[in-house]
Amino acid sequence: VPQVWLNGRLVEAADATVPALDRGVLWGQGLFETMRVYDGRVWALDDHLVRLHAGAEVIDVPVPEASEVARAIDEVVAANDLKDAGTRITITRGSGPVDPQADADQPPNVIVTAWPLRDYTELYDKGVALVTIAGGGRPLAGLKTTSYVMSVAGRVIAKRAAADDALFLGESGRVLEATGSNLFVVEGESIITPPLEEGILPGVTRRHLMAVAPRAGFVVREEPVTLSQLFACDEVVLTSSLREVYPARTVDGRDVRRLGVDQKLRAAYHAAVLDALD
Amino acid sequence: VPQVWLNGRLVEAADATVPALDRGVLWGQGLFETMRVYDGRVWALDDHLVRLHAGAEVIDVPVPEASEVARAIDEVVAANDLKDAGTRITITRGSGPVDPQADADQPPNVIVTAWPLRDYTELYDKGVALVTIAGGGRPLAGLKTTSYVMSVAGRVIAKRAAADDALFLGESGRVLEATGSNLFVVEGESIITPPLEEGILPGVTRRHLMAVAPRAGFVVREEPVTLSQLFACDEVVLTSSLREVYPARTVDGRDVRRLGVDQKLRAAYHAAVLDALD
Numbered sequence: 001v002p003q004v005w006l007n008g009r010l011v012e013a014a015d016a017t018v019p020a021l022d023r024g025v026l027w028g029q030g031l032f033e034t035m036r037v038y039d040g041r042v043w044a045l046d047d048h049l050v051r052l053h054a055g056a057e058v059i060d061v062p063v064p065e066a067s068e069v070a071r072a073i074d075e076v077v078a079a080n081d082l083k084d085a086g087t088r089i090t091i092t093r094g095s096g097p098v099d100p101q102a103d104a105d106q107p108p109n110v111i112v113t114a115w116p117l118r119d120y121t122e123l124y125d126k127g128v129a130l131v132t133i134a135g136g137g138r139p140l141a142g143l144k145t146t147s148y149v150m151s152v153a154g155r156v157i158a159k160r161a162a163a164d165d166a167l168f169l170g171e172s173g174r175v176l177e178a179t180g181s182n183l184f185v186v187e188g189e190s191i192i193t194p195p196l197e198e199g200i201l202p203g204v205t206r207r208h209l210m211a212v213a214p215r216a217g218f219v220v221r222e223e224p225v226t227l228s229q230l231f232a233c234d235e236v237v238l239t240s241s242l243r244e245v246y247p248a249r250t251v252d253g254r255d256v257r258r259l260g261v262d263q264k265l266r267a268a269y270h271a272a273v274l275d276a277l278d
Numbered sequence: 279v280p281q282v283w284l285n286g287r288l289v290e291a292a293d294a295t296v297p298a299l300d301r302g303v304l305w306g307q308g309l310f311e312t313m314r315v316y317d318g319r320v321w322a323l324d325d326h327l328v329r330l331h332a333g334a335e336v337i338d339v340p341v342p343e344a345s346e347v348a349r350a351i352d353e354v355v356a357a358n359d360l361k362d363a364g365t366r367i368t369i370t371r372g373s374g375p376v377d378p379q380a381d382a383d384q385p386p387n388v389i390v391t392a393w394p395l396r397d398y399t400e401l402y403d404k405g406v407a408l409v410t411i412a413g414g415g416r417p418l419a420g421l422k423t424t425s426y427v428m429s430v431a432g433r434v435i436a437k438r439a440a441a442d443d444a445l446f447l448g449e450s451g452r453v454l455e456a457t458g459s460n461l462f463v464v465e466g467e468s469i470i471t472p473p474l475e476e477g478i479l480p481g482v483t484r485r486h487l488m489a490v491a492p493r494a495g496f497v498v499r500e501e502p503v504t505l506s507q508l509f510a511c512d513e514v515v516l517t518s519s520l521r522e523v524y525p526a527r528t529v530d531g532r533d534v535r536r537l538g539v540d541q542k543l544r545a546a547y548h549a550a551v552l553d554a555l556d
Contacts, residue, residue, distance in 0.1 A: 002376045004298060004299075004376065006298060013299060013376050014297075016297065016298035016299065017295035017296060017297055017298055018295060018296060018297075018298050018303060019292075019294065019295055019296075020282060020284060020294035020295055020296050020368075020387070020389045021282075021291060021294065021391070022303075024303055024424055025296060025300075025302055025303055025308070025368065025370065025389075026310070026366075026368060027425075028306035028308075028423060028424050028425030028426075028427070029423075029424075029425075030303070030423060030424035030425075031421070031422060031423055031424065032304070032422060032423075032424055032426075033422060034378070034458075034518075034519050034520065035519050036519045036520050036522075038551060038552060038555055039555075041555045043519070043551055043554075043555065044482050044486065044519070047482040047485070047486075048482060051420075051421070051422055051480065051482070052422075054420065054421060055421040055422060055423055058417055058418065058421060059418075059421070059423060086377065086379075086519075086520050088304075088378055090298075090303065090304060090424065092303065092424065097393070098280045098282065098291050098391050098392075098393045099364065099393040099394075099396075100312070100366055100391070101364075101396070109298070111298045111303075113299070113376050113378070114376075115375070115376045115377040116377075117520065118377075118379070118520070120521055120524065123521065123524055124524055124525070124540070124541075124544070126527055127524070127525035127526050127527030127528075127536060127540075128441075128442035128443050128516070128524065128525070128526055128527060129440075129441040129442045129443075129526075129527050129528045129531075130436075130441060130442065130443055130444065130445045130456065130526055130528065130529045130530070131435060131436050131439045131441040131443075131444050131445070131529075131530055132444070132445045132446075132447050132453075132505065132529065132530055133432055133435060133444050133445065133446050133447065134447040134451070135447070136414070136415075136446075136448065137414075137415065137428060139336055139428070139431045139432070139435065140336065140337075140427065140428055140431055142329075142332065143309070143329070143332060143333040143336060143337070144309060144310060144311060144329055144330075144333060145306060145307075145308060145309055145310075145333055145337060145425075145427045146302055146306050146307075146308035146309065146310055146368065146370065146425075146427070147305075147306030147307075147308075147423075147424075147425030147426060147427035147428070147430075148306075148310075148425060149306070149418065149423045149424070149425035150415060150417070150418055150425070152425075153417045153418055154411055154417070157409060157411060157417065158408070158409050161409045162407075163406075163407040163408060163409040164406035164407045164408065165406050165407075165408055165409075166408065166409050166410070166411050167408045167409070167410045167411065168410075168411050168414075169410050169411065169412040169413070170414065173412070175410075178408065180312075202329065204322050204325040204326060204329070207325070208322065208325075227410065238406070241312050241313050241314045241321070241322070241364075242312065242314050242364050242395065242396070243398055243401065244314075246398065246401055246402055246405070246406065247402070247405035247406070248405050248406055248407075248408055249404055249405030249406060249407050250405075250407045250408065251408045251409075251410065252408070252409055252410055253407075258405060262402070262405075263402075266402070273316060273321055274316060276321075277316055277317075277319045277321065
């Protein structure tokens with residue numbers, strides 16, 4: 001029966017579990033490294049630890065001491081009677097309250113596994129067939145996966161800047177979206193939001209607000225938004241399922257204008273939702 | 279005590295666990311949606327299910343029937359005595375063998391949570407302070423996080439094309455890396471690999487091969503690599519911790535040349551590792 005090292009002890013693989021509320025499960029807030037074991041000796045652990053520490057700094061996941069990692073790998077390799085093997089360390093952020101917006105308040109979960117090295121003879125002989133994928137993250141554009149660590153990193157950066165949230169910018173300084181909210185700028189009777197083609201998340205609240213706003217007297221435009229527009233417009237509002245429609249106060253420390261349009265939009269949206277639910 | 283809906287039944291939040299070998303934990307291969315509950319009624323579930331199904335198609339995670347999701351939300355909202363709430367469904371791919379390269383062979387894990395809606399009065403009143411983050415995924419460039427679903431998507435795409443792996447292309451058709459391996463092209467006595475500034479993962483095997491190759495008579499260059507170079511060069515090789523150095527056979531169905539350089543490089547790399555371990 002394969003054994004797994006989990007938080008300091010060996011357990012059977014089938015019994016190794018982590019909390020469903022681990023921020024690694026919910027947000028992909030975790031780090032990992034895969035290493036090769038040659039005749040029982042792990043190769044280049046120090047190099048892999050350097051990369052783990054680089055990640056730890058950005059996404060706020062603590063890394064155990066090098067000696068503990070080395071011991072865990074030795075133990076799991078020995079417990080599974082392995083000589084030539086693959087080994088992997090996975091560190092997740094740990095669990096927190098049921099409300100997923102709350103930070104983790106439990107220690108990280110550390111999982112170390114090892115398995116027999118595959119036979120690569122045929123792979124070396126035949127070589128691999130590759131397909132190319134163009135366009136960066138395009139396959140994932142608009143999907144809401146648990147690989148959400150970009151938003152985690154945005155929140156970490158915002159927190160360190162004593163701000164509330166981060167706003168991702170795209171090419172040529174275009175404004176895209178916040179870590180979990182879509183963005184609109186208000187210019188007179190118009191509300192303008194970046195089009196989905198910019199690679200943003202197709203927010204459900206964004207779409208419903210676009211349907212509701214004309215009834216409240218606003219013209220809706222889907223157009224690229226620039227950073228300078230944020231400082232020139234009448235108001236910057238954000239949308240999310242939980243917060244509905246809410247205003248920005250500052251961007252990079254600079255005040256943005258507030259004319260109270262957020263209240264009108266929120267009231268119209270809220271009323272439309274309650275109407276539809278009745 | 280907060281209750282969580284997990285795979286068809288309500289459990290106390292502290293007892294809700296998923297396997298440590300769940301591909302959601304290991305690779306961020308999962309989907310989620312967050313919705314608002316108004317006086318016990320969830321809003322826009324159908325819209326959120328559309329997005330779940332869009333993700334399911336790309337990253338190979340099955341989505342439960344709409345009626346089951348609706349029932350789960352109702353149950354968890356009622357079990358926690360909630361009226362105005364947030365609710366979230368998380369679907370992970372499920373667990374598989376200890377060898378993380380193997381696909382999941384267990385069913386997905388479905389987690390539905392609900393929690394009291396936060397009081398947003400102050401948020402609406404004050405507005406949020408934002409910081410901007412430029413440069414797309416730059417904060418995460420070079421980090422190896424469990425938010426690895428881009429690689430999962432690449433493998434799904436490769437499998438559907440009856441290929442072995444996917445090769446990500448960057449701007450202007452530049453070749454970056456495979457889903458879990460770095461890339462080199464061989465041109466005579468030179469081996470060329472894209473620089474880290476292209477946003478690729480700083481592979482440990484890549485770096486060691488760069489140190490070893492000169493001793494085997496090769497000149498190492500870090501330079502952008504174009505797709506046409508792949509078809510013109512003497513050989514395309516890939517590097518990973520487990521596979522060490524291995525050759526490509528085809529790219530997008532077209533043969534690439536193979537002059538056996540992979541064997542020389544692999545032998546030199548392998549010998550250097552064994553030397554260093556002794």
